[in-house]
Amino acid sequence: MVEEEISRRYSEKKMRCPVHLSIGQEAIPSIFAMTITKDDFAVSTHRGHAHYLSKGGNLDAMIAEIYGKSTGCAKGKGGSMHLIDRNVNFMGTSAIVGNSIPVGVGLALSTKLKGTDQISCIFLGDGAVEEGVFYESVNFAAVRKLPVLFICENNLYSVYSPLSVRQPKDRSIAKMVEGMGIEMSIGNDSDILANQKLMKKAVSNVRSGNGPHFLEFPTYRWREHCGHNFDNDIGYRSEEEFLEWQAKDPLKLLERNLSKDSIDLSKKLLSIKESINSEVLAAFEFAEASPFPDQLEAYKGVYAAEGAQ
Amino acid sequence: MSQKTYTEAINEALHEAMRLDSSVICYGLGVTDPKAIFGTTANLEKQFGTERVFDMPTSENAMTGVAIGAALNGTKSVMTHQRIDFFLLAMDQLVNGAAKWHYMFGSQNSVPITIRLIIGRGWGQGPTHSQNLQAWFAHIPGLKVVMPTTPEDAKGMLLASIFDPNPVIFLEHRWLHNSIGEVPDGDIRVPLGKAKIIKSGKDITVVSMSYMTIEAIHASDYLEKQGILCEVIDLRTIKPLDWQTVMESVSKTGHLLALDSGFSTGSVAGEIIARVSMENFSALKSPPARLAMPDVPEPTSPSLTRGFYVRAADIVEKVMDMMGRDTGQVRKDLIEPIPHDVPGKWFEGPF
Numbered sequence: 001m002v003e004e005e006i007s008r009r010y011s012e013k014k015m016r017c018p019v020h021l022s023i024g025q026e027a028i029p030s031i032f033a034m035t036i037t038k039d040d041f042a043v044s045t046h047r048g049h050a051h052y053l054s055k056g057g058n059l060d061a062m063i064a065e066i067y068g069k070s071t072g073c074a075k076g077k078g079g080s081m082h083l084i085d086r087n088v089n090f091m092g093t094s095a096i097v098g099n100s101i102p103v104g105v106g107l108a109l110s111t112k113l114k115g116t117d118q119i120s121c122i123f124l125g126d127g128a129v130e131e132g133v134f135y136e137s138v139n140f141a142a143v144r145k146l147p148v149l150f151i152c153e154n155n156l157y158s159v160y161s162p163l164s165v166r167q168p169k170d171r172s173i174a175k176m177v178e179g180m181g182i183e184m185s186i187g188n189d190s191d192i193l194a195n196q197k198l199m200k201k202a203v204s205n206v207r208s209g210n211g212p213h214f215l216e217f218p219t220y221r222w223r224e225h226c227g228h229n230f231d232n233d234i235g236y237r238s239e240e241e242f243l244e245w246q247a248k249d250p251l252k253l254l255e256r257n258l259s260k261d262s263i264d265l266s267k268k269l270l271s272i273k274e275s276i277n278s279e280v281l282a283a284f285e286f287a288e289a290s291p292f293p294d295q296l297e298a299y300k301g302v303y304a305a306e307g308a309q
Numbered sequence: 310m311s312q313k314t315y316t317e318a319i320n321e322a323l324h325e326a327m328r329l330d331s332s333v334i335c336y337g338l339g340v341t342d343p344k345a346i347f348g349t350t351a352n353l354e355k356q357f358g359t360e361r362v363f364d365m366p367t368s369e370n371a372m373t374g375v376a377i378g379a380a381l382n383g384t385k386s387v388m389t390h391q392r393i394d395f396f397l398l399a400m401d402q403l404v405n406g407a408a409k410w411h412y413m414f415g416s417q418n419s420v421p422i423t424i425r426l427i428i429g430r431g432w433g434q435g436p437t438h439s440q441n442l443q444a445w446f447a448h449i450p451g452l453k454v455v456m457p458t459t460p461e462d463a464k465g466m467l468l469a470s471i472f473d474p475n476p477v478i479f480l481e482h483r484w485l486h487n488s489i490g491e492v493p494d495g496d497i498r499v500p501l502g503k504a505k506i507i508k509s510g511k512d513i514t515v516v517s518m519s520y521m522t523i524e525a526i527h528a529s530d531y532l533e534k535q536g537i538l539c540e541v542i543d544l545r546t547i548k549p550l551d552w553q554t555v556m557e558s559v560s561k562t563g564h565l566l567a568l569d570s571g572f573s574t575g576s577v578a579g580e581i582i583a584r585v586s587m588e589n590f591s592a593l594k595s596p597p598a599r600l601a602m603p604d605v606p607e608p609t610s611p612s613l614t615r616g617f618y619v620r621a622a623d624i625v626e627k628v629m630d631m632m633g634r635d636t637g638q639v640r641k642d643l644i645e646p647i648p649h650d651v652p653g654k655w656f657e658g659p660f
Contacts, residue, residue, distance in 0.1 A: 074414045104378060133370045140365070302450050
């Protein structure tokens with residue numbers, strides 16, 4: 001609903017930075033939100049709005065950041081692709097594919113050294129699996145048995161390049177990673193409850209010191225790679241494929257199942273949606289009303305000062 | 310205080326930092342092997358344990374990212390690579406990550422990381438074991454770049470780097486590892502960003518860094534006998550650079566020779582000449598000059614590296630030329646040592 005609002009308003013040209021929307025891929029962050037604790041760490045990618053929010057990241061600060069305001073989560077220095085909320089240990093997202101993966105592993109190394117039971121969760125896409133740093137990171141997490149949960153959202157496309165031109169046909173990403181010596185599980189493309197069980201089990205395995213775990217979830221991006229439009233017309237994927245994925249969208253299916261059994265539940269869903277909607281509208285109001293950072297702020301903060309955190 | 314080698318000074322700084330702060334960890338390929346990075350990491354594992362001192366996979370890029378992540382949770386990494394050239398695999402994590410993290414997330418996190426990189430030279434190190442890339446790193450906002458010359462500075466600046474809240478590229482020239490000097494005991498931090506006037510003089514400013522400073526000292530000794538008094542400035546920190554010391558010296562001497570151990574084009578020496586020319590032009594009594602490596606990869610065969618490096622003789626010749634003096638005798642007095650491709654008898658290869 002947050003990103004639907006971004007889409008509605010993007011053409012106003014007030015959000016002047018690239019946005020990579022997770023619409024269609026919300027099921028995975030939704031179960032993540034219900035599985036993880038505030039103290040656990042998470043890092044994510046350019047398509048990171050949903051991950052930030054699922055970790056409990058502040059909505060007002062995220063929208064303000066996209067608007068380039070001083071109240072933004074990175075004070076206007078980062079934009080949509082550099083989200084952070086230290087209060088909930090959401091440690092950052094990166095515009096460079098695969099870039100945040102080793103950072104997540106480093107967080108895990110540090111928690112292990114400090115002896116806490118925090119785990120570090122790393123969101124990545126199928127494209128990042130083609131980066132060298134991914135293998136380096138998985139390998140190090142495996143050799144040091146670090147508490148890392150890799151969450152791979154396989155949405156079949158890297159920008160507009162389909163998996164078929166990027167990875168060999170019939171080779172499973174998760175099985176390949178298993179061959180590197182870490183445990184893995186593969187999620188379902190439509191059953192959110194089964195996926196939730198899978199994630200719970202993986203989190204508990206990682207937390208109990210069994211080393212890293214790799215989760216792969218099939219999913220589908222509804223909008224264009226970057227921007228707010230639908231783009232089935234430009235010819236890199238078929239309308240049929242899109243409709244097929246829309247039909248099996250795990251959240252829609254869940255909603256349908258819940259509503260058909262009980263009028264009470266469907267009323268409850270409606271009221272939840274209303275309350276979220278007013279939160280979203282308030283966040284946009286907050287962002288619009290917030291001041292821009294002073295122009296001179298651009299030249300500050302290149303170095304951290306002595307005694308910085 | 311006692312006489313120690315540069316290597317021992319580095320080793321002492323690492324021991325001191327790890328003793329002072331339990332959040333400091335040390336890793337790199339070969340850190341715990343029997344050779345211990347030319348002895349610089351000797352005994353660290355024994356002293357501080359395998360959790361804090363460890364060998365690592367050959368994964369320069371990811372391990373740089375690991376240092377960022379660890380830093381975000383308060384762990385200070387000192388990572389070492391036996392040659393700077395291997396570290397080129399880590400440019401994404403260094404440039405897109407470490408250097409910008411503090412800035413692009415609105416100054417909420419700092420990433421204290423020290424990356425020790427060793428620069429090779431001679432003995433056939435060749436094109437990919439001998440690069441001096443300080444200018445590259447200095448180009449990136451958010452990085453600090455240090456290049457200590459003396460053992461005392463090596464210790465003091467490594468301590469300062471480890472406890473600096475920013476990512477620091479710490480460049481050690483292999484030809485300095487066996488140099489000897491006074492090294493005070495204990496926590497003797499040398500502030501980053503301050504150059505050192507190694508030799509005071511009124512006639513010409515010679516700005517230098519790392520191993521080039523050794524050649525500059527030899528040159529200035531010779532020039533002194535010719536009646537030319539050089540002010541030799543050892544930059545020590547390349548970024549942020551101590552412009553005040555450079556400008557004040559040029560204002561005093563009116564002449565500038567900038568030395569660089571890196572390739573000529575886009576060098577630190579070039580930046581020094583540009584900035585002095587722009588901001589202190591009226592002080593200059595002659596066109597500023599630069600001596601740096603040619604824009605050519607360093608070849609391997611000893612026959613190809615003869616006359617290849619900037620040596621004291623080149624510096625002397627250039628200075629005398631700038632002063633309008635006859636240089637006829639210089640090459641006779643300062644012949645290239647034989648062999649020319651080792652820093653001294655102590656160096657017997659292989660790297």
